[in-house]
Amino acid sequence: MALSVAAAACVSALYVPASAGAAKLVGTGTHPWVVVLCNFSDQPAQPNSQAYYQDLFSDPGAGKLGLLDYWRDTSFGQLSIAGTTVTPWVVAKDPADTSKSLTRGQWINLTAPFNRGGGDARLDKIIACADGADGIDFNKYWGVTAIFPETRSTLAAPIGAGDTTVTLTTTQYFPNGSSPFSMAIDSETVNVTGINGNTLTIARGQGGSTAAAHGTGAAANIPGDLGGVGAGQLTGIPIKGADRTIATIVLPHQVDVTGASHEMGHGHGYSHSRSFSDSTNDYGDPYDEMSQYWCPGPHFSANSGAGLFYDPLGGSDFGGPGPLYNYVLCRSDINFKGPGLDAINLDTQGWIPTPRHFAFDNSTSNQATIALHSLGDPNARNAPGSDYLEARVPAAITVPVTHGNPATVGNTTSDYYTVEYRQKEGWDRGFPDDSVMMHLHAPNQYEDNYNYSYWMDKTPGGAAYGHGGLMYVGDEYVDAANKTYAAVNAKNTGAHTATVTLGSRKINATVTRTGADTGDFNDAVTLAATLKVAGSGAPVPGQPLALSVGTDSCAAVSDPSGAATCEVTLSQHPGSYTETASFPGDDAYASASGSGTFTITKEESQVSYDGALTEDYHDAFTASATLTDPNGGAPIAGKTVTFSIGSSDSCSSATDASGVASCSITPTQAAGTVNMVASFAGDTDYVSSGDTQSFVIKKEETTTAYTGVTVILQGASGVTLKGQLLEDGSTATPIAGRTLTLGLGGQSCTGTTGANGVASCSLIFTGALGSQPLVASFAGDAYYLSSSDASKSAIVFAFPTRGAFVLGDNTVATASTTSPPPTVTWWSDNWSTLNSLSGGPASDSFKGFARTVSLPTSTPPSACGSAWKTKGGDSPPPTSGVPSYMGTLVTSRVTKSGSTIAGDTVKIVVVRTDPGYAPNPFSAGTGTIVATYCP
Numbered sequence: 051m052a053l054s055v056a057a058a059a060c061v062s063a064l065y066v067p068a069s070a071g072a073a074k075l076v077g078t079g080t081h082p083w084v085v086v087l088c089n090f091s092d093q094p095a096q097p098n099s100q101a102y103y104q105d106l107f108s109d110p111g112a113g114k115l116g117l118l119d120y121w122r123d124t125s126f127g128q129l130s131i132a133g134t135t136v137t138p139w140v141v142a143k144d145p146a147d148t149s150k151s152l153t154r155g156q157w158i159n160l161t162a163p164f165n166r167g168g169g170d171a172r173l174d175k176i177i178a179c180a181d182g183a184d185g186i187d188f189n190k191y192w193g194v195t196a197i198f199p200e201t202r203s204t205l206a207a208p209i210g211a212g213d214t215t216v217t218l219t220t221t222q223y224f225p226n227g228s229s230p231f232s233m234a235i236d237s238e239t240v241n242v243t244g245i246n247g248n249t250l251t252i253a254r255g256q257g258g259s260t261a262a263a264h265g266t267g268a269a270a271n272i273p274g275d276l277g278g279v280g281a282g283q284l285t286g287i288p289i290k291g292a293d294r295t296i297a298t299i300v301l302p303h304q305v306d307v308t309g310a311s312h313e314m315g316h317g318h319g320y321s322h323s324r325s326f327s328d329s330t331n332d333y334g335d336p337y338d339e340m341s342q343y344w345c346p347g348p349h350f351s352a353n354s355g356a357g358l359f360y361d362p363l364g365g366s367d368f369g370g371p372g373p374l375y376n377y378v379l380c381r382s383d384i385n386f387k388g389p390g391l392d393a394i395n396l397d398t399q400g401w402i403p404t405p406r407h408f409a410f411d412n413s414t415s416n417q418a419t420i421a422l423h424s425l426g427d428p429n430a431r432n433a434p435g436s437d438y439l440e441a442r443v444p445a446a447i448t449v450p451v452t453h454g455n456p457a458t459v460g461n462t463t464s465d466y467y468t469v470e471y472r473q474k475e476g477w478d479r480g481f482p483d484d485s486v487m488m489h490l491h492a493p494n495q496y497e498d499n500y501n502y503s504y505w506m507d508k509t510p511g512g513a514a515y516g517h518g519g520l521m522y523v524g525d526e527y528v529d530a531a532n533k534t535y536a537a538v539n540a541k542n543t544g545a546h547t548a549t550v551t552l553g554s555r556k557i558n559a560t561v562t563r564t565g566a567d568t569g570d571f572n573d574a575v576t577l578a579a580t581l582k583v584a585g586s587g588a589p590v591p592g593q594p595l596a597l598s599v600g601t602d603s604c605a606a607v608s609d610p611s612g613a614a615t616c617e618v619t620l621s622q623h624p625g626s627y628t629e630t631a632s633f634p635g636d637d638a639y640a641s642a643s644g645s646g647t648f649t650i651t652k653e654e655s656q657v658s659y660d661g662a663l664t665e666d667y668h669d670a671f672t673a674s675a676t677l678t679d680p681n682g683g684a685p686i687a688g689k690t691v692t693f694s695i696g697s698s699d700s701c702s703s704a705t706d707a708s709g710v711a712s713c714s715i716t717p718t719q720a721a722g723t724v725n726m727v728a729s730f731a732g733d734t735d736y737v738s739s740g741d742t743q744s745f746v747i748k749k750e751e752t753t754t755a756y757t758g759v760t761v762i763l764q765g766a767s768g769v770t771l772k773g774q775l776l777e778d779g780s781t782a783t784p785i786a787g788r789t790l791t792l793g794l795g796g797q798s799c800t801g802t803t804g805a806n807g808v809a810s811c812s813l814i815f816t817g818a819l820g821s822q823p824l825v826a827s828f829a830g831d832a833y834y835l836s837s838s839d840a841s842k843s844a845i846v847f848a849f850p851t852r853g854a855f856v857l858g859d860n861t862v863a864t865a866s867t868t869s870p871p872p873t874v875t876w877w878s879d880n881w882s883t884l885n886s887l888s889g890g891p892a893s894d895s896f897k898g899f900a901r902t903v904s905l906p907t908s909t910p911p912s913a914c915g916s917a918w919k920t921k922g923g924d925s926p927p928p929t930s931g932v933p934s935y936m937g938t939l940v941t942s943r944v945t946k947s948g949s950t951i952a953g954d955t956v957k958i959v960v961v962r963t964d965p966g967y968a969p970n971p972f973s974a975g976t977g978t979i980v981a982t983y984c985p
Contacts, residue, residue, distance in 0.1 A: 074282045074283040074284075074319070076282070076283070076297075076318035078125070078128040078129055078400070079129070079130070080130040080132055080133060081130070081193075082133035082190070082191050082192065083135075083314070083317075084134070084136075084180075084188060085103055085135065085194075086183045086186075086195065087136065087138065087197050088139075088141075088179030088198045089139050089142070091152060091153050092153040092154055092155075093199060093224070093226060095199065096199075097223055097303045098303055100136055103136045106307070106310065107131070107134050108133075108135065109134070115307065116307060117131060117311060118130075118134070120388075123390075123476060125396075125401045126401055126428060126432075128431070129318075129401070135186065141182050144178070145160070145174060145177055145181060153231070154201075154231055155232065157175060157198075158175075158231065158232060158274070172300055173298060175196065175198075176194060176279065176298045176299070176300050177288060177289055177298075179196035179198065179300075180289045181289060186290075191296065193296055193297030193314070193317040194299075195299050195301060195310075196298075197303055200271075201224050201271060203218040203224075203269075203270045204219050204267050204268060204269060205217070205235070205268045206266065208266050211261045211263050212261070214251060214253070214254065215251055216270070218250065219248070221247070221248050224272065225242075225245070225272075230243045233250070233270060233271065234269070234271050235269070236264055236269055238254070238264070239255075239273075240253060241253040276299075276300055276302055276305070276313060277316070278299040278314075278315075278316025278317050279299065281321045282319035283295055283296060297317030299316060299317050300313075307388075308388065319398065320340045320391075320395055321494075323338040323341045323392065323394075323504070324504050325505045326449070326490060326504040326505065326510075329449045329504060330451060330452045334505065335489075335503070337481065337485075337505060337520075338503065339390060339391050341505075342389075388476075388478055388480055389472075389480060390476070391425070392425070392503055392505070393425060393439065393468045393470040393489065394501065394503035396425065396439075396440075397440070401431075402439045403439075406438050407438065407441075408420050408438040408440070411554070412444055412532075412534065415554060415555055417552065417585070419550070419551040419585070419588045420437070420438055420549075420551075420552070421436065422437060422438055422440075422441065422470065422486065422547060422548050422550055423546055423547050424475065424478075424484075424546040425471065426473050426475050426477060426479075426546075427473065439470070440468050440469070440470055441468065441552060443466060443536075443552060444466050444467075444532075445465070445466055445467045446463055446464060446532065447464040447490060447492075447532065448462075448463050449463070449490070449502070449504065451502065464491060464504075465493070466490075466491050467490055467491070467532075467534055468491060469487075469488060469550060470489065471485075471486050471548040471550070472485050475546075481520075482517070482518075483520070484548070485521060486522075486525075486548050487506070487520055487521065488536065489504060490503075490506055491504075505519065506519060509527065521536070522538065523538050523541055523591055523610060524610075525538050526538075526637060528638050533554040535552065535554070535637075535638045536550060536551070536552055536553075536638070537553075537583075537590070537638045539551055549589075551586065555640075556639055556640040557583060557584075558639075559583055560581075560583075560584045561580070561595065561631045561632065561643050563579050563631050564579055565578030565579070565597075567629065567646060567649065568650075569599075569648070569650060570650070570651050570654065570681070571620055571623065571652060571653040572620060572621070572679055572684070572735065573620055574620075575620060576616070577604065577606075577616055577629070578615045579606075579614050580608075580612045580613050580614070581595060581614060581633055584642075588612075589613075590612050591608050591611070591612060592607060593607065593614075593633060594607055594634065595631055595632065596630075596632045598618075598629065599618060599620065599622075599628075599648045600650075601622060602622060604617060604618045622650055623734050625649075626648075626649055626650075627647070627648050627649075628646070629646050629647065630644070631643060631644050652732070652735060653735060653736050653737070654679070654736070654737055654739070655677060655680070655689075655732070655736040656680040656739050657676075657729065658678070658741055659675045659726060659728040659742075660674055660675060661673040661674035661675065661728075663743060664748060665717055666749065666751065667717050667718075667719070667721055667747055667748065667749060667750040668716060668783070669750065670715065671714070671715060671717075673693035673695075673701060673712065674710060674711065675710070675711055677689055677710075677730055685708050685709025686705060686736065687708075689704065689730055689736070690703070690705075691703060691704075691705060691711035691730050693715060694729075695715060695719070695725070695727075695747070696717075696725065696747070697724075699715050699718055699719060701714060720832035721749040722746075724744075724745050724747060725744065726742065726745035727740060728740060749832075749835045750777055750835065752778075752834045752835055752836070753775075753778065753779055754775050754790065754838050755773060755774050755826060755839045756771070756772070756792070756841075756842045757773055758770065758772030759771075760981075761845050761982065762794065762845070762909045763846075763848070763906060763909045763937065764815055764846050764847065765814055765816060767814070768815070769813060770811070770909065771794060771799065771811055773801075773810075773839065774826075775790060775809070776807050784803070784805065784807025784808075785807050786804055786805050787802060787803060789801070789802055789809070789828075790802075790803060790826055791825070791826070792809070792825070793824065793825035794813065794817070794824055795815065795817040795822040796817060797813050798813070798825070799811035799812065819846050819848055819934050819935040820845070820846060820934065820935050820962075822844050823843050825838065827839070846935065847936060847937050847960040847981070848933040848935070848936065849905050849936070849937045850928075850929040850932055850936065851929050852929055853899055853902070853920070853926060853929065854905060854915075855877055855899055855932070856876065856885075856898055856900050856918075856938065857885055857940050857941070857961075857979075858885030858886045858887040858940075859887055859941060860887060862957065871979055871980075872978075873964070873977065874976065874978070875976050876898050876961060877898040877899060877928065877974055878971060878975070879971035880894075881896060881898040882944070887943055888942045889941075889942045889944075890943060892943075892944035893944055893945070893946035895922030895946060895951065897923055897971045901918075901919065901920040901921065901926035902919045903916060903955070904916040905937070906983075909983075914955065914958055914984035915955030915984070916955055917952065918941075922946070922951055924970055929969070931967070932967055933963070935963075937960060938958065938959050938960070938961045939957075939958055940957035941953040941955060957982060957984065957985060958982070958984045959979050959982050960980050960981040960983055961979055962977050962980045963975065963976075963977040964977050964978075
């Protein structure tokens with residue numbers, strides 16, 4: 051906002067009357083003020099009631115956060131302004147003739163006879179107001195405050211540089227008829243020569259200013275004043291016809307608690323405080339009341355929060371109902387209170403007891419940890435003596451300064467730093483946060499009772515530190531040239547304290563390992579350490595630490611307790627290692643480290659079998675399992691897992707990236723339930739583990755097939771039967787060493803299978819001729835299921851009781867390819883014409899019976915018949931009867947030599963004989979070929 055003329059007066063240097071004697075500090079005790087509500091003969095309006103200012107300044111305002119509370123709290127209860135009197139609204143008197151009242155214009159322009167400092171004669175205005183108050187014994191009061199109605203307005207419409215009338219938005223508290231009087235429009239001074247409501251007639255460009263155009267909203271104010279006259283109580287102040295020893299300040303009617311306490315601070319003996327980076331100008335320390343009216347401070351930032359600005363009488367902070375003490379230089383829309391005073395200013399009045407000062411000796415190698423009590427705690431003086439309200443560290447720093455004449459710059463040399471703690475509470479509630487701050491104390495060669503206070507917004511070298519010149523927990527201040535090292539270790543909000551370590555060189559710290567001293571390989575472990583101030587054990591927060599076990603390391607930052615933790619995964623082989631916690635140090639702290647022994651033990655492992663749990667004997671299955679770290683389930687790769695079932699069958703495999711191992715096992719044990727064991731034997735890094743589950747071996751399926759002869763000669767030397775035993779199917783693996791039962795008709799025998807799975811046995815079949823069932827069966831055993839084959843049948847035949855009948859080979863061949871098979875003739879008087887031979891026609895004397903021949907006696911035959919001989923006709927003679935299934939010779943030639951007929955045997959077939967046979971050639975023997983016996 052644009053500064054009013056009244057406001058601008060405070061920003062100027064403190065006014066010290068030329069004739070006044072040495073100022074007197076207020077110190078302790080009860081020192082009331084008299085507050086004169088001062089108006090003018092041409093301005094009778096009273097902007098606020100007497101009760102309003104009684105609340106603001108005096109006893110009725112107790113507990114409402116007015117001036118009575120401010121000085122009680124800030125002085126730790128050692129200074130009271132109780133008994134302060136507020137007069138009714140009075141009219142200022144002419145100091146030259148107190149029988150005459152002053153208009154506002156006359157009051158503003160006072161120049162004689164009491165103009166003691168030039169300029170706007172601030173002191174004369176205060177005296178004029180005090181002279182208007184009747185019935186007041188000014189000797190009973192520490193100081194006098196003159197409050198006048200401030201007149202502020204804005205242009206309702208723009209004006210040009212040559213315009214002589216102006217319309218304001220309001221003329222409240224303006225003179226109501228007297229003229230001329232001075233008014234400022236922005237930086238231009240004008241004389242008001244006439245006033246009609248809100249429209250004023252003006253003379254332009256007065257007091258050395260230049261007439262200019264002004265837009266709507268331009269500030270239009272009647273010059274006023276505010277501020278203290280001198281620092282402390284002055285002597286020789288003429289009020290009511292007598293010289294008084296009294297402090298004097300003047301304030302506008304809209305002053306707030308901050309503005310009033312700042313100006314009253316001047317009356318109590320204070321001058322302005324400053325910042326180190328702007329040491330030649332007053333103000334600059336937003337954390338000290340004697341720098342207030344200084345706009346850029348954090349009190350006016352977005353972080354201030356509305357809680358700081360409230361009305362002690364219960365009105366709204368932002369223009370709602372209720373009175374507001376809302377005169378603030380930079381923000382007139384809020385009611386601002388605080389802050390308190392820094393330690394140097396508190397020392398000026400002796401408000402910090404000597405035992406509550408800590409004097410740090412930085413002349414030798416030294417460090418100390420102390421507790422600082424918040425200066426904003428009104429009960430801080432009564433707190434236990436184990437903490438301090440201020441620490442002092444010797445420091446000789448040359449500081450450029452000005453005083454009185456801003457153009458004259460000199461130097462002063464500091465003698466010490468102060469370190470103080472200001473908690474975000476009470477009158478300091480507008481601070482961004484609880485803060486430790488540094489101030490520099492330097493003698494003031496211009497005033498005997500005041501020493502310069504500089505807020506260290508930067509280090510002497512110009513470096514920023516902390517949080518914009520504030521130190522939160524973990525922040526540091528280092529001025530190595532002046533052997534000053536300060537670090538904030540902790541705070542205790544409930545106790546209103548902060549722990550601070552001071553050093554004359556880098557602060558020594560200790561690192562202590564506090565975490566586990568053992569852990570399993572490949573496990574994540576939390577390494578821990580504490581970083582403390584050596585000796586005191588105060589925490590060192592917010593600092594980086596490197597924690598390691600052997601080559602495994604991680605980075606951590608210490609927390610508010612100084613504890614630091616981070617996690618590493620132990621990647622080294624089990625064994626003993628050095629665990630280290632190291633702090634690299636920084637500008638304020640020396641490096642430190644701690645070490646100890648850490649044991650890495652073997653990691654647990656866990657095998658989980660997840661493969662097949664049943665399979666047939668002699669059939670392969672896949673065994674599989676997963677090997678993991680049980681702490682978190684991470685897979686373990688590249689390790690051998692062995693699988694075994696029962697007592698003899700096993701396989702091994704290495705785990706893949708997923709921790710899975712698998713391999714194939716073929717059970718060779720008898721059917722039944724056995725243990726499936728998946729095991730990891732352990733190694734350098736991991737302990738062994740295993741998983742046992744029940745595994746069922748089932749009997750393998752079998753296939754039994756009859757594979758022997760199916761054309762069988764009855765009786766004689768017998769028949770050899772055969773069968774084959776296989777796993778599963780006909781093309782599967784032969785099963786050796788098992789007993790097969792082979793049967794023909796109702797007779798059977800047993801045989802043991804060989805390597806090819808084939809078993810054979812012999813029997814002499816005595817059953818009926820013809821078709822007889824063949825059976826091959828396996829009864830099963832502990833490894834295999836039973837199986838059998840009854841799908842085949844045999845043709846059982848016999849030869850005639852002597853000799854044998856014959857068929858031609860061509861005839862047999864033709865009959866074998868004809869379906870249904872034709873009837874063949876094996877005995878007939880015209881045999882030679884009914885049988886065709888590949889060796890040519892047969893002798894017509896051959897009737898079909900061979901008398902002399904060597905026939906097979908077993909099945910299978912050792913030889914398929916032989917050459918035969920016989921006689922012609924029925925002279926052999928043939929047998930009287932024939933078998934129903936008869937073995938019949940097959941010949942390729944029949945020759946006759948003399949009476950002897952001969953032929954060969956190329957095959958033996960089985961003929962199912964037809965009825966009607968008789969030994970004479972005319973009773974033909976016929977039948978159907980049903981099988982081939984040999985070859």
